[in-house]
Amino acid sequence: MTNSANRYAQGMRTRRQVLGDAHVDRVEAAKDAFDAPFQDMITEAAWGHLWSRPEWPARDRSIVTIALLAALGHQEELAMHIRAARNTGATRSDIREALLHTAIYAGVPAANTAIKTAKQVFDELDGEEARQ
Template sequence: MYDAGLKNRREVLGADYVDNSIGNADSFNSEFQELVTRYCWGEVWSREGLTRRERSLINLGMISALNRPHELKLHVKGALNNGLTRDDIKEVLLQVMIYCGVPAAVDSFRVAREVLGHDNDR
């Protein structure tokens, strides 16, 4: 499961980010990195019940609701890698606004725009 997780993690989040996270692990967090790779990215992200695209949609909503901007930034990039569009991401964040509140959506839109960049289309 570790190898499957490493493959999934690299494909979604980017090899540079993942290799840096694992390469910078020390005695304090190396077990954490191994568990995240094996359990989260191997056991769960390898399941056939949802596509990567669907998992990204769900993750964006949950991470926004939990107000985890660092993880949101990472998963917006991953969502793009999994085929979501700017409009898909916008729709998720609008849904977050309704069910989790405007403050959660304000921060989430800000973080997403950092990743997506600003477009001049209005």
Template sequence: MADAQDRFTQGMATRRSVLGERYVAAAVANTDPFTEDFQTLITESAWGTVWSRDTISKRERSMLTIALLAALGHHDEVAMHIRATRNTGASMSDIKEALLHVAIYAGVPAANHAFKIAKATYAEMQDDQAD
């Protein structure tokens, strides 16, 4: 089992590969004594342990993550992970399928709102590419 420093190092590498250098740099820059332990926890656990596993692809993890976040109503995180699909390989069609599952298994209102967020986020991403 990797030690905490190894998990943190791997977690930062995975986090950057999924969310992008700019997003992670901003999160790190905004870390203060109050949020430092939380940032360490998510870097080691979410990114260094779960997202770094090689049992399923980052594309599949992306789809699962977006579906779970949508089902739980974590709207800001849905948008963040939609933006991350640029790096994970999950297509718009993949995300549509994941959100259709949300409609059936977590409820139409959750999926409806997630579709709105996804549509707006994809439009922003397209605008960013045009700049």
């Protein structure tokens, strides 16, 4: 197996651990010829290389990713990573602290919007748990 193939396989394992099988299965099922190269690239680079590095645990990577996505205003990706925090050990308190940090270093409007997104995700997760 080539280094690229190894990194892709590791990336898929890490991606599934962090985002969950259901999410990855949905993305993979929706993949077509147009976005397949992009999906392969992020599986290998983001998940197989960056998220699989041993220097930081997944919890820490979640916290940093949430702060960065909040700062950049990427609400859809932010919501996905807030959901994924359940799988990485990042708590709601961790997420709150990351968003408070975002407010000071990236601006109150970015954090305000991110907090609204986080509250919406938490409400959805609480609803899912109540139905189980």
